[in-house]
Amino acid sequence: MRFIKIFLAVVFIFNVSFAVNSAESILERTQNLNTTVETVKESKEEKKLGYPYYPVSDEQLAEYIGKNYKKFRGITEEGKVVNIKKLIDGKPAVLIFFAIGDKPGTFDFLPNMNRLYEKYKDKVAFVAVLLSRSDKEEVQELKKILPLKIPVLRAYNEAISRYKITKLDVPYIVFIDKEGKVRHIILRPESEMIKESPKVEHPEYKGKSQSQRIEMSMKTIEKYIQEIIK
Secondary structure, rough: HHHHHHHHHHHHHHHHHEEEEEEHHHHHHHHHHHHHHHHHHHHOHHHOOOOOOOOOOOOHHHHHHOOEOOOOOEEOOOEEEHHHHHHOOOOOEEEEEOOOOHHHHHHHHHHHHHHHHHHOOOOOOOOEEEEEOOOOOHHHHHHHOOOOOOOEEEOOHHHHOOOOOOOOOOOOOEEEEOOOOOEEEEEOOOOOOOOOOOOOOOHHHOOOOHHHHHHHHHHHHHHHHHHHOO
């Protein structure tokens, strides 16, 4: 009788162990299958250039040129939820999409826009669109640190999706004429990887210092501001 109990106990342990190993094996095979499926999906998506998997493509940017600007909502420095239309309607406008964590674009480039803001703010609506979940106090502190005189609008998913912005695209500057048409877009103006639409190549940015690239971009930005005023 004792032998039978021992035998049954051994069989039970073996079956449990087998079941566990089988379950682990099935789980492992399932995980491997899922990994394979994901790899296939990723390899297919890698063939799609531009947002949302890569920085916005030239083709995607070109779709905005000559068309009405895309509207989105945001939160003003005073804490009011507004549509961007309310801030720029009827005036030429410059929208500057930026992110707090982007040192070259935000902390090195953005303060340079103050001088164009001061020069053209009576003729052009400038809005610095912060793509972050920062609160009112963080925005106030950020403007002091930079410093930044341009009004800040906190926005997020709506603005990002409508302008196809990735974290590698900011600062992302949109020039809108008084008819509400997008005339130009500039991405990463402080970088050798600067991109424009309508497309403009910038071989002269190669090998230049960041401060030199910023000054070159500021001249282009001012030229486009003068263009949307006319």
